[in-house]
Each structure stands twice: as structure tokens, then as C-alpha cells.
Amino acid sequence: MYLLQLFNGLSISSILLLVALGLAITFGLMKVINMAHGELIMIGAYSTYLTQNIFKAYLPASMFDWYFVLAIPASFAIAFVVGLILEMSLIRFLYGRPLDSLLATWGVGLVLQQLARSIFGAPNVAVTSPSWLDGGLMIMDGTLLPYKRLFIIALVIACLVAMYFYIYRSHEGRRMRAVMQNRDMAACLGVSTRRVDAMTFAIGSGIAGIAGCALTLMGSIGPSLGTYYIVDAFMVVVLGGVGKLVGTVLGAMGIGMFNTLFEYWTNASLGKVLVFVCIVAFLQWKPMGFVAMRSRSLD
Amino acid sequence: MLQQKWTPQRIWLLVGYAAAAAALFSAPMFASDFRLNLLAKFLAFAIVALGLDLIWGYTGILSLGHGIFFGLGAYAMAMYLKLEASGGMPPDFMGWSGLKELPYFWKPFENFGFAVAMGILIPSVLALVLGYVTFRNRIKGVYFTILTQALVIITTTLLVGQQAFTGGTNGITGYSTILGASLGSADTKRVLYWITAAVLIAVFILCRYIVGSRFGKVLRAIRDGENRVRFIGYNPAIYQMVIFTISAAIAGIAGMLFVLHVGIISPSMLGIVPSIEMVLWVAIGGRGTLIGAALGAIAMNWAKSEFSTAYPEGWLFFMGGLFVIVVVFMPKGIAGLIGQIKFRKKRKEEDHEGIRNPAV
Amino acid sequence: MKESVILQCDDVTVEFDGFKAIQGMNLKLEKGELRFLIGPNGAGKTTMLDVICGKVRPSSGKVTFDGKVDITRKKEHQIAELGIGRKFQAPSIFPSMTVHENLEIAMRQKRTVFATMFAKLGDDERSRIDYQLGMIGLRSKASWRAGGLSHGEKQWLEIGMMLLQEPEILLLDEPVAGMTDKETDKTGELLHEIAQLRSIVVVEHDMEFVRNFASRVTVMHEGKLLKEGSMDEVQGDDRVAEVYLGKRRDADVSRSTA
Numbered sequence: 001m002y003l004l005q006l007f008n009g010l011s012i013s014s015i016l017l018l019v020a021l022g023l024a025i026t027f028g029l030m031k032v033i034n035m036a037h038g039e040l041i042m043i044g045a046y047s048t049y050l051t052q053n054i055f056k057a058y059l060p061a062s063m064f065d066w067y068f069v070l071a072i073p074a075s076f077a078i079a080f081v082v083g084l085i086l087e088m089s090l091i092r093f094l095y096g097r098p099l100d101s102l103l104a105t106w107g108v109g110l111v112l113q114q115l116a117r118s119i120f121g122a123p124n125v126a127v128t129s130p131s132w133l134d135g136g137l138m139i140m141d142g143t144l145l146p147y148k149r150l151f152i153i154a155l156v157i158a159c160l161v162a163m164y165f166y167i168y169r170s171h172e173g174r175r176m177r178a179v180m181q182n183r184d185m186a187a188c189l190g191v192s193t194r195r196v197d198a199m200t201f202a203i204g205s206g207i208a209g210i211a212g213c214a215l216t217l218m219g220s221i222g223p224s225l226g227t228y229y230i231v232d233a234f235m236v237v238v239l240g241g242v243g244k245l246v247g248t249v250l251g252a253m254g255i256g257m258f259n260t261l262f263e264y265w266t267n268a269s270l271g272k273v274l275v276f277v278c279i280v281a282f283l284q285w286k287p288m289g290f291v292a293m294r295s296r297s298l299d
Numbered sequence: 300m301l302q303q304k305w306t307p308q309r310i311w312l313l314v315g316y317a318a319a320a321a322a323l324f325s326a327p328m329f330a331s332d333f334r335l336n337l338l339a340k341f342l343a344f345a346i347v348a349l350g351l352d353l354i355w356g357y358t359g360i361l362s363l364g365h366g367i368f369f370g371l372g373a374y375a376m377a378m379y380l381k382l383e384a385s386g387g388m389p390p391d392f393m394g395w396s397g398l399k400e401l402p403y404f405w406k407p408f409e410n411f412g413f414a415v416a417m418g419i420l421i422p423s424v425l426a427l428v429l430g431y432v433t434f435r436n437r438i439k440g441v442y443f444t445i446l447t448q449a450l451v452i453i454t455t456t457l458l459v460g461q462q463a464f465t466g467g468t469n470g471i472t473g474y475s476t477i478l479g480a481s482l483g484s485a486d487t488k489r490v491l492y493w494i495t496a497a498v499l500i501a502v503f504i505l506c507r508y509i510v511g512s513r514f515g516k517v518l519r520a521i522r523d524g525e526n527r528v529r530f531i532g533y534n535p536a537i538y539q540m541v542i543f544t545i546s547a548a549i550a551g552i553a554g555m556l557f558v559l560h561v562g563i564i565s566p567s568m569l570g571i572v573p574s575i576e577m578v579l580w581v582a583i584g585g586r587g588t589l590i591g592a593a594l595g596a597i598a599m600n601w602a603k604s605e606f607s608t609a610y611p612e613g614w615l616f617f618m619g620g621l622f623v624i625v626v627v628f629m630p631k632g633i634a635g636l637i638g639q640i641k642f643r644k645k646r647k648e649e650d651h652e653g654i655r656n657p658a659v
Numbered sequence: 660m661k662e663s664v665i666l667q668c669d670d671v672t673v674e675f676d677g678f679k680a681i682q683g684m685n686l687k688l689e690k691g692e693l694r695f696l697i698g699p700n701g702a703g704k705t706t707m708l709d710v711i712c713g714k715v716r717p718s719s720g721k722v723t724f725d726g727k728v729d730i731t732r733k734k735e736h737q738i739a740e741l742g743i744g745r746k747f748q749a750p751s752i753f754p755s756m757t758v759h760e761n762l763e764i765a766m767r768q769k770r771t772v773f774a775t776m777f778a779k780l781g782d783d784e785r786s787r788i789d790y791q792l793g794m795i796g797l798r799s800k801a802s803w804r805a806g807g808l809s810h811g812e813k814q815w816l817e818i819g820m821m822l823l824q825e826p827e828i829l830l831l832d833e834p835v836a837g838m839t840d841k842e843t844d845k846t847g848e849l850l851h852e853i854a855q856l857r858s859i860v861v862v863e864h865d866m867e868f869v870r871n872f873a874s875r876v877t878v879m880h881e882g883k884l885l886k887e888g889s890m891d892e893v894q895g896d897d898r899v900a901e902v903y904l905g906k907r908r909d910a911d912v913s914r915s916t917a
Binding site: 027033090093094098099100102103104106107108109110111113114117118227231234235237238267268269270272273276279280283284287 | 361429432433436437438440441442444445446448449450452453456457459460461571575578579582612615616618619620621622623626627630
Binding site for chain 3: 509512513514516517519520522523524526527529530531532533534535537538541
């Protein structure tokens with residue numbers, strides 16, 4: 001039984017991680033809190049929904065199962081573009097003003113949600129999962145690991161690995177880390193911080209899109225899909241600290257696992273309270289989260 | 300500054316305040332019962348806005364959790380009203396959940412004084428505890444803000460989840476009397492309106508005193524540079540805790556008044572969205588000016604009640620857009636805009652730096 | 660000069676993520692002493708001040724204030740209340756408040772919430788602030804927002820705030836950076852004047868300034884004490900010359916240490 005709970009915890013952690021990944025990067029890099037991140041997830045989910053509809057309408061039924069393979073890059077691309085537009089039109093005015101960026105992007109989120117409601121209608125819509133993700137892996141009697149959840153975990157790992165290589169092994173990533181550690185110095189050395197910021201924000205948004213795509217496997221989707229995850233995802237960032245991927249991974253694992261366990265032991269509402277208490281208690285010990293970058297400046 | 304000189308400016312300001320207070324108190328003579336009830340609700344919101352401005356505008360701490368403090372005050376009052384309506388018997392929703400006995404923590408709420416005390420005390424203590432575990436460890440800025448938002452989520456989940464004790468999603472409604480007076484009668488409503496107006500003025504005066512005192516100056520110093528304050532010898536954590544607690548208590552008072560006028564409190568009225576809307580009122584009115592925050596709350600809610608029923612979709616677009624515009628282009632709100640025009644000349648002489656000092 | 664020791668640092672070590680910024684530094688400050696702390700970049704001078712004022716906690720070692728209190732266990736605001744004031748390298752004043760308000764909250768007073776809530780600006784306090792305003796030459800700008808002052812004026816305001824704090828020890832990090840020659844001289848004289856009553860530690864790069872005003876100089880290098888003595892002794896020391904000439908060919912420095 002605990003094995004199943006463990007698996008559920010892992011599954012929740014992986015979704016949280018996917019949602020928080022983009023947030024952690026944008027916050028770490030530009031000190032911008034993007035409350036519209038949840039709506040980018042929603043955009044990713046609706047992109048998947050549209051891809052599905054297009055397959056249904058124009059392609060033979062035998063091809064239908066493969067729509068999901070296309071939906072992942074499509075969600076990424078659409079969220080990427082929306083993120084890029086958002087960054088260029090609004091976010092760049094808000095660098096280094098985390099609280100203001102939080103409020104402004106919340107406004108953006110509100111508009112995007114309402115837009116989705118106008119286009120797709122307020123009720124939730126269902127996305128049919130491809131049949132190859134039905135069923136699950138039987139590891140022992142009575143313990144079934146659904147393929148969908150396994151797929152999400154694999155997807156998250158793939159994203160994580162891709163991000164790792166992007167950040168730590170590519171030229172773009174090196175520039176990004178340079179800007180993150182010392183914006184002025186990087187600018188002096190000829191790094192176009194504008195470009196790095198825009199790219200990073202767009203990539204963070206793209207990952208949110210993938211998260212939205214993954215969420216379609218878990219249930220029906222609606223305009224306020226993202227809001228369910230956004231606060232938890234922010235808690236991951238708070239718990240994990242900023243600046244390093246490993247912090248975000250640990251934060252997501254911690255919250256996802258404890259959430260599942262506490263909810264299993266008590267009930268859903270009490271479980272959430274306990275997780276919150278644990279997070280606050282943890283912050284008493286490490287106020288800056290798992291990983292923290294030290295700086296010598298006064299403020 | 301504390302020098303009390305009777306400059307013409309000061310006299311005009313006082314005359315203005317007196318006129319505003321007179322207008323507030325005489326409103327029942329002009330407004331219909333319906334309008335008066337709406338206005339009373341807005342005044343309750345203006346009280347929250349004042350408390351929120353104390354911590355956001357003056358101290359630089361953004362709380363997205365004021366809906367909770369407001370809501371806890373409201374629930375305390377609602378529990379009293381509900382018990383008065385049911386005559387001390389377990390309220391209807393408890394029966395639906397199969398609860399036959401009145402829970403022990405409900406019992407004392409039969410007493411009006413106790414309920415009012417709790418409506419102030421519970422939000423204050425919660426704020427004090429949260430402030431203690433965060434400010435002491437220098438968890439601040441967005442980290443603090445996110446924690447307050449998480450507090451909103453867990454409190455609303457708890458309120459929804461513990462249906463037998465809290466009325467769940469429906470909240471607590473169906474009141475009849477307060478201290479024996481019928482809540483439905485126009486006379487009671489008028490008295491409640493006056494009480495709300497008086498409380499608003501009292502809270503306003505209290506906030507004026509706080510921001511004008513040396514304590515208030517330390518708060519502004521914390522906003523400008525928390526660490527520097529520390530090296531002067533103040534402990535910013537204590538100051539932040541105290542002002543956060545005061546702010547929460549004010550929100551609790553506002554919540555109690557709100558229930559009296561609206562007649563219902565439910566988790567959806569204190570969730571994420573209402574909490575952040577409160578911040579919007581202050582942002583639009585002008586953070587860092589008390590009168591701006593109060594007027595912002597009244598104006599925004601008036602606009603909302605005018606437009607949101609007629610154009611529900613348009614209203615959300617409008618609100619979202621307003622958020623973006625205010626934060627990006629008018630960080631000091633309408634009051635700041637007026638101030639900017641008024642003092643443009645003076646500021647030109649002064650500087651280029653201090654103004655662009657976001658509350659972070 | 661009086662005999663008693665106001666501040667004693669024993670074997671202070673500071674580590675930043677494995678990097679030892681200070682390794683076993685010792686420092687002894689007499690009451691009423693004006694001490695200059697010099698050394699090449701990265702020697703740990705500023706970090707040393709950070710340790711004394713509580714901003715950085717040493718991984719080992721002891722800092723004793725007034726012969727009895729170990730301040731490495733205290734919080735910054737407690738240390739400030741004991742009587743150690745700090746001026747940072749970049750002027751850090753409260754930009755949105757007026758000059759007068761800046762001084763008002765810095766002034767020595769009870770700093771509890773209760774006290775400040777009911778504090779009234781009395782005649783005594785007003786005259787203290789007014790005196791200080793005159794001393795730092797900002798009387799005519801008392802009602803300006805501090806953010807609108809020039810760089811030099813901000814420096815002075817911060818010095819004024821620190822003096823009103825009336826600390827036993829003043830820690831100054833490059834107080835004359837960005838000042839004109841005239842302002843620099845004025846600052847030096849002011850420091851001597853203050854040192855009649857209080858003890859001062861100054862971190863400085865401006866060798867001209869150090870030579871003109873220093874009585875005792877401590878040289879740090881790579882987180883350690885290199886040499887301590889009068890300016891002449893320090894200038895005559897071979898190791899000091901080597902450290903400076905080897906690391907930094909700053910004309911000004913080499914001239915002064917040669």
C-alpha cells in the first residue's frame with residue numbers, strides 16, 4: 001500500500017516540478033514572479049485540446065492516437081510564443097520589482113483566463129487520452145501503476161534533462177547563468193541581457209505549456225486550470241530556493257511526497273495544513289530554501 | 300512631522316476631513332436603503348484597505364492573505380449571529396452533516412462581546428504567529444507574500460473541508476437579529492451604517508497617528524532599507540510583526556462589519572481572488588496614502604457593483620487590465636498621480652532616485 | 660590615550676562556502692583610538708567590519724566588546740544597541756524620508772515599539788538634531804527627501820546619523836570615497852574630533868588620507884594580520900611593501916608604501 005502512495009507522491013511531485021521549473025528559472029534570473037504562469041499552463045492544455053480536435057476532424061481515426069506526440073511540441077511552441085510576447089510587452093518593465101511583477105502578471109492571468117472563457121466557454125472540456133496510455137503496469141497484486149502517470153514522470157525527467165543540458169552545457173545557458181549571477185557584469189562583457197531574459201522567460205513559459213499538456217492526461221481542463229497549481233508551485237520555489245535546478249527538484253519532491261503522505265494519513269484539507277506547517281518549520285531552519293546563493297551586498 | 304502648526308494647508312486638510320465625515324454621517328438622509336447598504340459594505344472594505352496600506356504602502360510588506368483575516372473576523376461575527384438566530388441550538392448546517400451537539404468552540408460565541416473579541420483576536424494571533432515565524436528569519440519580500448497566499452489556500456480548504464463546523468462551501472448565512480434587533484429593519488441598518496462609518500473614521504485616525512508617529516517613520520525606514528534599520532539598532536522583525544498584527548486586527552474588524560451588512564460569509568469571499576482584489580484597491584487609490592487607499596476601495600467596489608452585473612466578462616478584462624496599468628504606469632496610484640502633478644515642480648528640484656523606489 | 664580595551668577580536672575566522680575570507684585575525688582596539696584598516700583588495704577588511712557589526716557570523720573566534728560581551732552571538736540590532744555603529748561603503752540612508760526624519764530615527768533613544776509609538780520630538784531632541792544638521796551642513800536641506808541629496812551629502816548624512824546614534828565604536832567603510840579633497844580633509848578632522856570621545860575603525864583605500872590622519876594602522880592580507888603599528892613602521896615594513904607592490908601597482912599605493 002505504501003508503495004502505491006509513494007508512487008502517487010512521485011507522480012504529484014513530477015507535475016509540481018514541471019509547473020515550478022519555469023517559475024524557478026524566471027524568478028531566479030530576473031526576480032520576476034509570474035502569476036500568469038498558471039494561465040500559460042492553461043494555454044498549453046488548450047493547445048493539446050485543439051490538436052486533438054484537429055486530428056479528430058481532419059485525419060483518419062487510426063492516426064488519432066498519435067496526436068499526443070504532436071501536442072507536446074505544439075503546447076510548448078504556443079506557450080513559448082505567448083511567453084515571448086508577454087515578456088517583450090510587459091515583463092521587461094518589471095525587472096527587479098518582484099512584488100509589482102506579481103500583481104501585474106496576476107492581472108494578465110485574469111485577462112487570459114477570461115479570454116479562454118470567451119473562446120472555449122466556461123465549462124471544462126475533456127481531452128481524450130491516446131489509447132496507448134490506457135491501462136497500467138501491474139507490479140504486484142492490486143498495485144497498478146497507470147501508464148499515464150508513468151508517462152508524465154518520464155516526460156518530466158526528459159524536460160529536466162533537457163533543461164540541465166540547456167543551462168549547464170550550452171552557450172545560451174552559460175550566458176543565462178552569467179546574467180543570473182551578475183547582471184551588470186554580464187552586460188559589460190557583451191552578453192545581451194535583453195535577449196537572455198526574453199529567451200529564458202519564453203522557455204519557462206514553454207515548459208508551462210508542456211505541463212498543461214501533461215495535465216490533460218489527468219482529467220478535464222478549464223480556464224482556471226492553472227490556478228490550482230500555481231500556489232503549490234510557488235511553494236516549491238520558496239522551499240527549493242532559487243538559482244539551482246536541484247533546489248527546485250528537492251522542493252517539488254518534498255511537497256509532493258509529504259502532501260500525499262499527509263493526505264493519506266489524515267484527510268485532504270488537514271493534509272494541506274500539515275504540509276504548510278512543515279514548510280514554514282523548514283524555513284525556520286533554512287530561510288532561503290534548500291539552496292541559496294550568498295551575496296555580500298547590503299540589501 | 301509632528302510639529303503642529305496651523306498652516307493654511309493644514310486647516311484646509313482638516314476642513315476637508317470634517318466635510319467628508321459629515322457627508323458620511325448624513326448619507327442615510329439621501330441614499331435609498333439599497334444604496335446605503337451597498338455603501339456600508341464599501342466602507343467595511345475601506346477599513347481593510349487602510350490596514351493593508353499600513354503594511355504594504357508604509358512598510359513594504361505585501362500580504363495576499365488579508366482576505367483570511369477579514370474572513371476570520373467575519374466568521375466570528377457570523378457564528379454569533381447564527382447562534383442568535385437558532386437560539387443556541389446547533390445551526391441547520393450542522394444537522395445536515397449529522398452533528399447533533401453544538402461543538403464546544405461554538406458555545407462561547409453566543410455571547411456578543413466574546414464574538415467581537417474573537418473577531419479581532421483570532422486574526423491578530425494568526426498574523427502574529429505567521430509574522431513571528433517569517434520576519435524573525437528574515438523571510439520577506441515575495442517569499443512572505445507567497446506564504447500568505449498559501450495561508451489563504453489552506454484556510455479556505457479547511458473551511459470547505461470541515462463542513463460540519465463551518466458550513467462548508469455555503470458558508471454561514473440565515474441570520475435574524477443582532478442583540479435582539481432585527482437585521483432586516485431599516486432602522487437597524489441605519490444604525491449599523493453609522494457604526495461602520497464611525498469605525499472607519501476611528502481606524503483612519505488610528506492609522507494617521509501610527510504613520511505620523513516615530514513608529515511609523517521606522518516602518519518607512521524598514522521599507523526603504525530593512526538592513527540599515529537593523530544597524531541603527533532597531534529590530535525590524537518586531538516592528539513588522541506588530542504592524543502586521545495591527546493590520547490583521549483591522550481586517551478582522553472590517554470583516555465583522557461586512558457580515559452585518561451582507562448577511563452571509565462563505566469561503567469564496569475570502570479566497571485568493573478577494574484577497575488580491577483588496578491589494579488592487581490600495582494600488583489604485585495609492586499605496587502610502589491612507590485617504591487614497593480608503594477611496595480606492597470605495598471607488599473600485601462602486602464600479603464593480605455598477606458594471607460587473609451588467610458586463611461580467613468586460614469587468615474581468617477591465618480589472619485585469621487595470622492591474623497591469625496601475626502597477627506598471629502608476630505605481631503610486633491615483634493619489635500619487637495627483638501628488639505628482641501638484642509637486643512636479645518641487646520634485647524636479649529634488650531628485651531622480653527616491654521616487655522610483657518600489658516597495659520591495 | 661586611555662588604557663582600557665573596548666574591542667578585542669581573537670582568532671576570528673570567516674568562511675564563505677568553503678572560501679576563507681578571514682583566517683585567524685586578531686584585533687585589539689583601545690578606547691578613544693582612531694584605527695585605520697588597510698590592505699589590498701580581498702584582504703578581508705570589509706568582512707572584518709561585517710563581523711564586528713554582526714552582519715557576518717564568524718565560523719570560529721571571539722569578538723569581545725568592552726571586556727565582557729561576546730558579540731558573535733548577538734544579532735545586528737543588539738550589537739548596534741550595545742554601541743557599535745556602522746557606515747557602509749555605499750551610502751545607505753532612507754531615500755523616501757526627509758533628512759530630518761533620517762536623523763530623528765537614527766538618534767540615540769529607546770528603540771522598542773512601545774517607545775517609538777508614543778515618542779514626541781522634544782526640545783532636547785530637536786536641538787540635538789539641529790546641532791547635527793549644522794555639523795554636516797544640511798540644515799537648509801532638512802526637509803528634503805534624502806534620496807534627492809548628492810552623493811557627498813548622502814555620505815555626510817550617514818555620518819551624521821551615526822554620530823547621533825552615539826556609539827562607542829564607529830566602523831567606517833571608505834568614508835571619503837567620492838568626496839572632494841576639501842570634503843576629505845574635513846572628514847579627517849571630524850574623525851580626529853570624534854576620536855576624543857569614541858573609538859573608530861576606518862577601512863580606507865585612499866593612502867593620502869591614511870597618511871594624513873592615521874595614528875595606528877593595521878594591515879591585512881589574505882584574511883590575516885600582516886602588520887600593525889604607526890604609519891611609519893608600516894611603511895617601512897618589507898612584507899607590506901611586497902604585498903602592495905606585488906598585488907597592486909597602484910601608483911598612489913606604491914608611492915606611499917615605498
